[in-house]
Amino acid sequence: MLLDMGRNARAGADALRLASAGTRTAALTAMAAAIRAHAEPILAANAQDLAAARAANISPAMLDRLALTPARIEGVAGAVEEIAAIPDPIGVEGERWTRPNGLDISRVAVPIGVIAMIYEARPNVTADAAALCVRSGNGVILRGGSECLRSSLAIHAALVQGLQAAGLPETCVQIIRTADREAVGQILTGLDGAIDLLIPRGGKTLVARVNAEARVPVLSHEDGLNHTYIHAAADPDKARAITLNAKMRRVSVCGATETLLIDAIAAGPLLPLIAADLTAAGCELRGDGRARALVPTMVAATEEDWRTEYLEPILAVRVVDGLNEAIHHIETYGSHHTDAIVTEDAATAAAFTARVDSAIVLVNASTQFADGGEFGFGGEIGIATGRLHARGPVGAQQLTTYKYVVRGTGQTRP
Amino acid sequence: MLLDMGRNARAGADALRLASAGTRTAALTAMAAAIRAHAEPILAANAQDLAAARAANISPAMLDRLALTPARIEGVAGAVEEIAAIPDPIGVEGERWTRPNGLDISRVAVPIGVIAMIYEARPNVTADAAALCVRSGNGVILRGGSECLRSSLAIHAALVQGLQAAGLPETCVQIIRTADREAVGQILTGLDGAIDLLIPRGGKTLVARVNAEARVPVLSHEDGLNHTYIHAAADPDKARAITLNAKMRRVSVCGATETLLIDAIAAGPLLPLIAADLTAAGCELRGDGRARALVPTMVAATEEDWRTEYLEPILAVRVVDGLNEAIHHIETYGSHHTDAIVTEDAATAAAFTARVDSAIVLVNASTQFADGGEFGFGGEIGIATGRLHARGPVGAQQLTTYKYVVRGTGQTRP
Numbered sequence: 001m002l003l004d005m006g007r008n009a010r011a012g013a014d015a016l017r018l019a020s021a022g023t024r025t026a027a028l029t030a031m032a033a034a035i036r037a038h039a040e041p042i043l044a045a046n047a048q049d050l051a052a053a054r055a056a057n058i059s060p061a062m063l064d065r066l067a068l069t070p071a072r073i074e075g076v077a078g079a080v081e082e083i084a085a086i087p088d089p090i091g092v093e094g095e096r097w098t099r100p101n102g103l104d105i106s107r108v109a110v111p112i113g114v115i116a117m118i119y120e121a122r123p124n125v126t127a128d129a130a131a132l133c134v135r136s137g138n139g140v141i142l143r144g145g146s147e148c149l150r151s152s153l154a155i156h157a158a159l160v161q162g163l164q165a166a167g168l169p170e171t172c173v174q175i176i177r178t179a180d181r182e183a184v185g186q187i188l189t190g191l192d193g194a195i196d197l198l199i200p201r202g203g204k205t206l207v208a209r210v211n212a213e214a215r216v217p218v219l220s221h222e223d224g225l226n227h228t229y230i231h232a233a234a235d236p237d238k239a240r241a242i243t244l245n246a247k248m249r250r251v252s253v254c255g256a257t258e259t260l261l262i263d264a265i266a267a268g269p270l271l272p273l274i275a276a277d278l279t280a281a282g283c284e285l286r287g288d289g290r291a292r293a294l295v296p297t298m299v300a301a302t303e304e305d306w307r308t309e310y311l312e313p314i315l316a317v318r319v320v321d322g323l324n325e326a327i328h329h330i331e332t333y334g335s336h337h338t339d340a341i342v343t344e345d346a347a348t349a350a351a352f353t354a355r356v357d358s359a360i361v362l363v364n365a366s367t368q369f370a371d372g373g374e375f376g377f378g379g380e381i382g383i384a385t386g387r388l389h390a391r392g393p394v395g396a397q398q399l400t401t402y403k404y405v406v407r408g409t410g411q412t413r414p
Numbered sequence: 415m416l417l418d419m420g421r422n423a424r425a426g427a428d429a430l431r432l433a434s435a436g437t438r439t440a441a442l443t444a445m446a447a448a449i450r451a452h453a454e455p456i457l458a459a460n461a462q463d464l465a466a467a468r469a470a471n472i473s474p475a476m477l478d479r480l481a482l483t484p485a486r487i488e489g490v491a492g493a494v495e496e497i498a499a500i501p502d503p504i505g506v507e508g509e510r511w512t513r514p515n516g517l518d519i520s521r522v523a524v525p526i527g528v529i530a531m532i533y534e535a536r537p538n539v540t541a542d543a544a545a546l547c548v549r550s551g552n553g554v555i556l557r558g559g560s561e562c563l564r565s566s567l568a569i570h571a572a573l574v575q576g577l578q579a580a581g582l583p584e585t586c587v588q589i590i591r592t593a594d595r596e597a598v599g600q601i602l603t604g605l606d607g608a609i610d611l612l613i614p615r616g617g618k619t620l621v622a623r624v625n626a627e628a629r630v631p632v633l634s635h636e637d638g639l640n641h642t643y644i645h646a647a648a649d650p651d652k653a654r655a656i657t658l659n660a661k662m663r664r665v666s667v668c669g670a671t672e673t674l675l676i677d678a679i680a681a682g683p684l685l686p687l688i689a690a691d692l693t694a695a696g697c698e699l700r701g702d703g704r705a706r707a708l709v710p711t712m713v714a715a716t717e718e719d720w721r722t723e724y725l726e727p728i729l730a731v732r733v734v735d736g737l738n739e740a741i742h743h744i745e746t747y748g749s750h751h752t753d754a755i756v757t758e759d760a761a762t763a764a765a766f767t768a769r770v771d772s773a774i775v776l777v778n779a780s781t782q783f784a785d786g787g788e789f790g791f792g793g794e795i796g797i798a799t800g801r802l803h804a805r806g807p808v809g810a811q812q813l814t815t816y817k818y819v820v821r822g823t824g825q826t827r828p
Contacts, residue, residue: 018769091768099790103779110771112801196801217631217802238824245826353819354505355432357524365517365822374827375818376513387526387610387815388631389803401801404789405767408779410652412659413788 002186005141005174006194009114012171013139017111021088023166027134028084031162035077035127038158042073045154046123053121053147066121066148076127076155079379083131086378089397090137104407109400111137113196116187117381118143118210120202123151129201130159130173132381136399139172141195143187145202146179153177184209190216199394201382219394222385223335224254225309226367229326229352231343232263236270238364239342243274245366246340248281252311254383255338255360255370259306259316261326267294267319275317283313290319306333323348327355334358337385338370359385359392416600419555419588420608423528426585427553431525435502437580441548442498445576449491449541452572456487459568460537467535467561480535480562490541490569493793497545500792503811504551518821523814525551527610530601531795532557532624534616537565543615544573544587546795550813553586555609557601559616560593567591598623604630613808615796633808636799637749638668639723640781643740643766645757646677650684652778653756657688659780660754662695666725668797669752669774669784673720673730675740681708681733689731697727704733720747737762741769748772751799752784773799773806 016024035042046068053066068076089109096106115138117129126144133140144152156175163172176183187195188210198218200210207220228246230239246257262271267290275285275295285291286305287298298317305316306329320326330339340362341352349363360370370393372380377395384390390398430438449456460482467480482490503523510520529552531543540558547554558566570589577586590597601609602624612632614624621634642660644653660671676685681704689699689709699705700719701712712731719730720743734740744753754776755766763777774784784807786794791809798804804812 017771097790099788103783103788105789217800235824241824241826249827349821357431358817360818360820362820363822365820365825366827368827369517369820369822369825371827374513374517375519376511386631391815392818401805403772404774404806406774406776406779406783407763408777408783410649410655411779411783412655413663413780413782413785 002176002183003192003194005176006114006191008171009139009141009174009194012169012174013111013114015169016134016137016139016172017090019137019168021090023168024088024134024137025084027163027166027168028080028131030165031127031131031134031159032077032080032084034158034161034165035073035080035155038154039070039073042151042154042158043068043070045150049148049150058147062121062147066123066151068123068151072124076124079124080127080131083135083379083396086135086396088135089400094402101411102409103411106405107402108405109397110403112399112401114139114141114194115197115199115399116141116143116195118184118187118198118200118202118206119145120206121145121147123148123155125201126152126155126175127159128379129381132379132396132399134172135396138399140174141187142173142175143183144175149179185213188213188215199381217389219384219390220386221254221382223309224256224337224370224383224385225259225307225333225335226255226257226338226370227259227261227330227334228257228340228342228367229330230260230262230266230270231323231341231345231348232265233345233348234266234342235344236273239266239270240274240277242340242342242364242366244277244281246368247278247315248283248313249366249368251313253368255368256311257315257340257367258309259318259333261318261320261329264290264319264321267291271295271317271319278315281313283315285315285317287317288319291317309335323351327352330356335385337383338362338367340365340367359383416590416597417606417608419590420528420605422585423553423555423588423608426583426588427525427528429583430548430551430553430586431504433551433582435504437582438502438548438551439498441577441580441582442494442545444579445541445545445548445573446491446494446498448572448575448579449487449494449569452568453484453487456565456568456572457482457484459564463562463564472561476535476561480537480565482537482565486538490538493538494541494545497549497793497810500549500810502549503814508816515825516823517825520819521816522819524817526813526815528553528555528608529611529613529813530555530557530609532598532601532612532614532616532620533559534620535559535561537562537569539615540566540569540589541573542793543795546793546810546813548586549810552813554588555601556587556589557597558589563593599627602627602629613795631803633798633804634800635668635796637723638670638751638784638797638799639673639721639747639749640669640671640752640784641673641675641744641748642671642754642756642781643744644674644676644680644684645737645755645759645762646679647759647762648680648756649758650687653680653684654688654691656754656756656778656780658691658695660782661692661729662697662727663780663782665727667782669782670725671729671754671781672723673732673747675732675734675743678704678733678735681705685709685731685733692729697729699729699731701731702733705731723749737765741766744770749799751797752776752781754779754781773797
């Protein structure tokens, strides 16, 4: 049955690939409208999911991610409309050049093909992922967490109605209709060549399993062990505002700062103020010896703290002696996700952005900007932490590949 | 020992990444000069490889690939110089835009990191691969075929001299110094996170093994089952010249045409002429019933012929009724590598290039142009047949990834 789904996905992907940008936009608009029109059955299905989850003693955090409300359904529909509004990436010409023999070569964006999304108990991902795949012309096979299966199926029914309203086949967006765990194993094998790309979205266990077992390419998110480095020439007000925001705006997102590095020369006056800001906001601080000398209320940091992505209101703090030491710390302990410097010195900023080998490197801005929406992508399927194909926020454009179109006038190769 | 090599490769990659474009160019120029200066020891090592290969009764084709001459060494040095002459891809800004909140975001090309090249008995690949990696700022671990080990080590000694002349550490380009087959297995595991990308270059057995066993991303070349389609509105002279060249210029390259599709309306007058051209050049023709009705000397093609990448002077021929049937054949049997149409009709050409989902789609040109040099890349490490990261010819630019540099003035995320 899953193999049939794979074959159907290829047909759906071809239909999406060959459709016009206008048709893809019409489908997305109709999908958003259908989500709104289906609010009642979606909420009813979600109530069943919630009841089962409560009966299974699922954690409050997971219950919150699972729960839909009329306002959240409106948010899901609105997110699909935002994706409908971004430029269609397919057919866009990248470079174009002419060879000495007259061959005219262009590189043109095309869909990847069929994408399989494996996610956990977040029913909104059902719509987000489908919308980004439709925008980028990719067929998609969705496999949501069993806890949100009824909600996801109800959302999927709306999505299919939107596809059909635009004249696209329902095979463009398929969903696995059982909670059977073996299905994931089959998807990881690639369904006999039917899947071009796997995207896991969820906790570390899921991502690790997909990366370990997948027999097809994977775009995934692993650690976000991010740093904010306050350079000697930092503006103190910017340093305070950025540090507080980078750590505390939302502690559970992958762009949250986990370690603060601060130049010794700046730390004397500034670290106590930053520590007071963070402590007032409910953040625990774990410092090295020099940081604790300035802020004695800090807990002593251990080697383990430099290596920990807390995703909690905890910040590791280290006093360093200049740019080289800061970069050495970042390259030693960081995860190459998102790192920021606060400085008014342009040469130091340029050295930091050139030397720090992370997907996102910021100057005088919060690491919490690590997000496709904030980048202007109109939505994202996640942040890729690998180095191949796409790095950083993955939006519709990152879900494309390319082909070369070569126009000649009868050229043969000597 | 291999794990040490992995750690050293990371250090070498960092040195290359942080070097200036000028230093990378100086290294490449010095590498080419050192290859010329080392011609004698390289030829002596090659003579030992050849003697051992002859004693092992290695095939004449493999002996030819293995053999170096003064002219071939000059060719190897010249290829490195060509790569020195292409623009350095590192640090090149792709897109740059400003967000409503004033954040200035740019996407900047950076090296992938450490690349492992696994190749067979072609000593020239030692220099080609190293040069493309140096140009693109990547550290590289080379693992050549055991048959060319002595030649490769002699070339590697020259490459290291070139690196050192430019002040770069020898860890930028390392080579596995034993013929031990277990080394390949260790490389496939990624050497404990030290390898970012694996590139196998060689026969199907090698590529299949790497794709099956690799635990890190792979860029590889699989089949090149390419088509030339002669449309009803083809210029007959162009059709003849392109078909002959696409099949017979070199039959063993991955861009060679393996199946000719020709519209029935054009086939009557044209197919006998094309068949005569090919037959005179020593090509065997295998046709469907309609092709054989026009050229009775053709062997009858079987279903298997449509699925075969001959890499020999054999061409499968099928008469079709128009564009849709041609595209259906290509999508059913092709390998999405390189496909061409010959037509004077612009609308048909546009439909073909839009609908055929291959890495390279040509209009009125020979499929044998599927080559990084012909694309103007200054060299290539091969043609990628996957859909992720890079598709088609892989030159220095395709061996890069990117990071985002975000410049702010104190922005925090609401």
